Amino acid sequence: MSFIDSFKLNFIKDNRWKYLVDGLGVTLRVTLFAVLIGIAIGFLIAVIRSTYDKTGKLKFFNFLANIYVTVIRGTPVLVQLLIIYFVIFGSVRIDKVLVAVLAFGINSGAYVSEIVRSGIMSIDPGQMEAGRSLGFNYVQTMWYVILPQAFKNVLPALGNEFIVLLKETSVAGYIALEDLTKGGDIIRSQTYDPFMPLITVALVYLAMVMFLSFLLKKLERRLRNSER
Amino acid sequence: MSDNQIKEENKTLISVNNLSKHFEDLHALNGVTIDINKGDVVFVIGPSGSGKSTFLRCLNRLEEPTGGTILFEGVDITNKKTDINMHRQKMGMVFQQFNLFPHMTVLKNLTIGPMKLQGKSKKEAEEEAMKLLERVGLADRANAYPSQLSGGQKQRIAIVRALCMKPDVMLFDEPTSALDPEMVGEVLEVMRELAKENMTMVVVTHEIAFAKEIANRVIFMADGKIEEEGDAKEFFENPKSERLKAFLAKVL
Numbered sequence: 302m303s304f305i306d307s308f309k310l311n312f313i314k315d316n317r318w319k320y321l322v323d324g325l326g327v328t329l330r331v332t333l334f335a336v337l338i339g340i341a342i343g344f345l346i347a348v349i350r351s352t353y354d355k356t357g358k359l360k361f362f363n364f365l366a367n368i369y370v371t372v373i374r375g376t377p378v379l380v381q382l383l384i385i386y387f388v389i390f391g392s393v394r395i396d397k398v399l400v401a402v403l404a405f406g407i408n409s410g411a412y413v414s415e416i417v418r419s420g421i422m423s424i425d426p427g428q429m430e431a432g433r434s435l436g437f438n439y440v441q442t443m444w445y446v447i448l449p450q451a452f453k454n455v456l457p458a459l460g461n462e463f464i465v466l467l468k469e470t471s472v473a474g475y476i477a478l479e480d481l482t483k484g485g486d487i488i489r490s491q492t493y494d495p496f497m498p499l500i501t502v503a504l505v506y507l508a509m510v511m512f513l514s515f516l517l518k519k520l521e522r523r524l525r526n527s528e529r
Numbered sequence: 530m531s532d533n534q535i536k537e538e539n540k541t542l543i544s545v546n547n548l549s550k551h552f553e554d555l556h557a558l559n560g561v562t563i564d565i566n567k568g569d570v571v572f573v574i575g576p577s578g579s580g581k582s583t584f585l586r587c588l589n590r591l592e593e594p595t596g597g598t599i600l601f602e603g604v605d606i607t608n609k610k611t612d613i614n615m616h617r618q619k620m621g622m623v624f625q626q627f628n629l630f631p632h633m634t635v636l637k638n639l640t641i642g643p644m645k646l647q648g649k650s651k652k653e654a655e656e657e658a659m660k661l662l663e664r665v666g667l668a669d670r671a672n673a674y675p676s677q678l679s680g681g682q683k684q685r686i687a688i689v690r691a692l693c694m695k696p697d698v699m700l701f702d703e704p705t706s707a708l709d710p711e712m713v714g715e716v717l718e719v720m721r722e723l724a725k726e727n728m729t730m731v732v733v734t735h736e737i738a739f740a741k742e743i744a745n746r747v748i749f750m751a752d753g754k755i756e757e758e759g760d761a762k763e764f765f766e767n768p769k770s771e772r773l774k775a776f777l778a779k780v781l
Contacts, residue, residue, distance in 0.1 A: 430591055431628035435642040435694060436618035445641060449632050
């Protein structure tokens with residue numbers, strides 16, 4: 302079979318390209334919202350844990366946060382996805398995209414929290430003192446002074462986490478969510494021609510990651526410029 | 530209450546009573562008692578480890594005292610129920626390491642407090658900040674970032690940042706100790722101006738000559754206690770305690 306025939310069979314015939322385009326849409330949606338949830342959870346947990354580390358306050362929340370990080374990092378994301386879909390939401394009808402967003406968001410939050418915590422701990426204690434001495438309370442100082450600096454310091458590590466997350470969503474097919482990977486796999490199962498759809502899927506991921514890296518590099522440079 | 534007493538009370542800005550701070554088994558402060566009056570320029574000197582920085586940092590509770598009380602403008606700020614954040618707005622602090630916010634421009638450093646804490650508009654806060662910047666000769670650096678400034682410039686900005694909150698007292702924690710020698714002068718000049726304007730100042734420093742020049746009161750601390758305290762002229766000309774005599778002999 303020639304390249305052109307293969308292309309026609311896998312993408313043109315029966316409008317099979319739609320599996321990829323729709324799948325790409327699902328992958329992007331899941332990744333985007335999971336990233337947002339991951340950032341929200343991650344920053345919250347990081348603030349709780351570093352506050353406990355530095356001041357000894359929030360003991361109970363720190364305890365919960367520790368359990369969360371331990372459990373989430375200690376089990377595979379695929380198992381977490383399956384548990385959320387088949388156990389936690391097993392008896393209710395629920396949008397699979399939502400399940401995937403929750404699973405990957407909650408999973409990412411644990412990793413983001415450790416990244417952000419390292420960023421918070423790296424900021425000179427004098428910054429907190431300066432903020433407090435002006436009259437800002439602890440939370441205000443965190444928000445205006447500490448977190449912006451911590452965020453900048455950990456941006457490369459955060460970017461890495463989001464690249465991992467984007468690719469990790471490819472296991473969403475296990476709950477029959479038709480994401481990009483699943484879309485390619487459906488085409489393969491219909492055409493019995495694995496090369497064209499799977500390589501295409503791989504290239505689309507590669508392109509997305511390269512674009513994401515490009516954006517992150519730009520953001521990094523912009524944030525760093527503000528200091529030079 | 531007689532008129533005299535009322536006058537006395539109005540004059541006292543900070544009243545420290547039996548203040549102590551114990552770290553684990555180190556007694557950094559051991560019962561410090563002193564009144565600081567409005568317009569006072571109090572210099573705190575003493576050997577390192579004498580507790581002078583701890584004393585200063587206890588005044589706005591950056592360091593939590595373990596005993597004693599501090600009345601600031603008549604309010605017991607060591608009481609856990611007191612909203613310390615409100616009172617800190619009235620106590621400017623300048624640090625040895627400047628502690629400017631590196632991710633903000635100079636102007637943002639100066640305006641974030643007045644805008645977020647005192648509800649000032651951006652325009653109002655910036656106008657006031659620019660006025661103060663002009664007075665310390667740094668108006669042209671308003672849009673620079675702290676990393677683009679010299680040490681002396683950073684410390685002058687840090688002083689202005691505290692002043693923008695319109696404090697009733699300024700606390701200086703070794704403001705020139707981290708500076709290259711040629712930059713000490715410009716920072717002292719700003720402090721000299723402040724003293725002239727009757728700003729109440731508490732200064733922890735090693736600059737004894739400067740203390741002699743602008744202080745009206747000096748505290749000598751040793752082993753977490755006030756060893757000797759008095760009017761600046763008397764203090765340097767007629768030191769009484771042996772430890773102070775020995776200390777002055779070494780540093781002068």
